[in-house]
Amino acid sequence: MKSKPKKEYPIQKSKEEWEEILDPHSYHVLREKGTERPFTGQYYLNKETGIYECRACGNEIFHSSKKYDSGCGWPSFTEPIRPEAIDVQMDYSHFMIREEILCANCGGHLGHRFPDGPQDQGGIRYCINSVSMDFKKGDK
Ligand SMILES: [Zn+2]
Structure with missing residues (x-):
């Protein structure tokens, strides 16, 4: 069963173009919807102030x-x-129903979201792969 047609993203590139821009691990996660191993990501423990961008x-x-x-x-x-x-797209892979989070600009796979976040902050957990992001340190 195929899910509904994927939305068109402003940034469209061929497989070859993405492979040129991204390292193999980022390519696998962003373009092939892979998942980095837990507790291994570069930003998992990052507590610095700044902005995370789509890699x-x-x-x-x-x-x-x-x-x-x-x-x-x-x-x-x-x-x-x-x-x-x-x-946000529904993801029915791996015998689960999950909400997939993608970059609205390029359609890159970022991670999933789950309804088990902190109750006092909306109750949602956005669970995101480090290799899908670049961190830009800032002071606010
Ligand atoms: Zn993007």
Whole structure:
């Protein structure tokens, strides 16, 4: 069974073009919907202040002020930097029903979201692969 037609993203590139831009691990996660191993990501324990961008296209997706320690093994956030920065699609793979989080600009796979986030901050956990993001350190 195929899910509904994928939405058209502003940034469209061929497989070859993405392979040129991205390292193999980032390519696998962003373009082939892979998952980095838990507790291994470069930003899992990052507590610095700044902005997380999509590694494929530079779209700003999360701010460090919404990052929290969920204990799940991946960088976790309570909400995106702006609602329109991300796209949400239903994901029926691996015999589960999950909400997939993609970059709204290029359609790159970022991770999933789950309804088990901190209750006092909206109750949502955005569980995002480190290799899908680049961190830009800032002072706010
Ligand atoms: Zn992107």
